Structures are given as C-alpha cells and as structure tokens.
C-alpha cells in the first residue's frame with residue numbers, strides 16, 4: 001500500500017517493533033501476518049521487522065498473539081492525535 005486515506009504510507013509511523021530481549025523465536029507473528037512485515041533472523045533466532053510499511057495501519061494482531069509480549073506499537077493516544085492531525089491536513093498545500 002503506497003497511501004492510506006490519501007496520506008503516503010511512509011509518512012505514517014505505524015509498524016511493530018520487536019524487543020529482541022523478550023522474543024523467544026516462536027515465529028507465531030510471522031505465521032499470522034500475511035503482509036510480509038516480519039521475517040525470521042536465523043543469525044539470532046528471533047523475528048525481525050523487514051517491511052514496516054506493509055503493516056496495516058492500526059492492526060495489532062501479531063502483538064496480541066505474541067506469547068512473550070515482545071511486540072510493541074506506538075502509543076495509542078499519541079497515534080490517534082498524530083493521525084487526526086495528518087487527516088485534517090490532507091489536501092492542504
């Protein structure tokens with residue numbers, strides 16, 4: 001997806017981050033995500049983010065399913081304010 005509601009997808013900082021200290025390498029997140037956001041890093045035996053902007057804006061499915069609570073997303077309140085401003089500014093020069 002190159003745009004989300006008229007905003008360039010790369011202007012929207014919504015994607016998972018993985019805490020490598022917590023990740024147990026179960027690959028559950030890779031199995032559940034159909035968008036190729038995550039991949040397994042064989043060198044460290046943990047998941048990593050490889051295509052952040054393929055992540056569906058406001059999806060948190062992988063984080064909900066991670067047994068180690070290793071996946072984080074932007075703070076919801078901060079993100080709501082950010083995206084509301086972005087949408088309001090959409091179309092302005």
Ligand code: SF4
Pocket residue numbers: 018022023024025026027028029030046047065066067068069070071
């Ligand atoms: S689901 Fe969680 S613990 Fe399992 S590989 Fe993904 S980030 Fe690591």
Ligand code: SF4
Pocket residue numbers: 015016032033034035037038054055056059060061062063
């Ligand atoms: S939040 Fe959804 S789209 Fe984004 S990486 Fe996780 S499962 Fe994939």
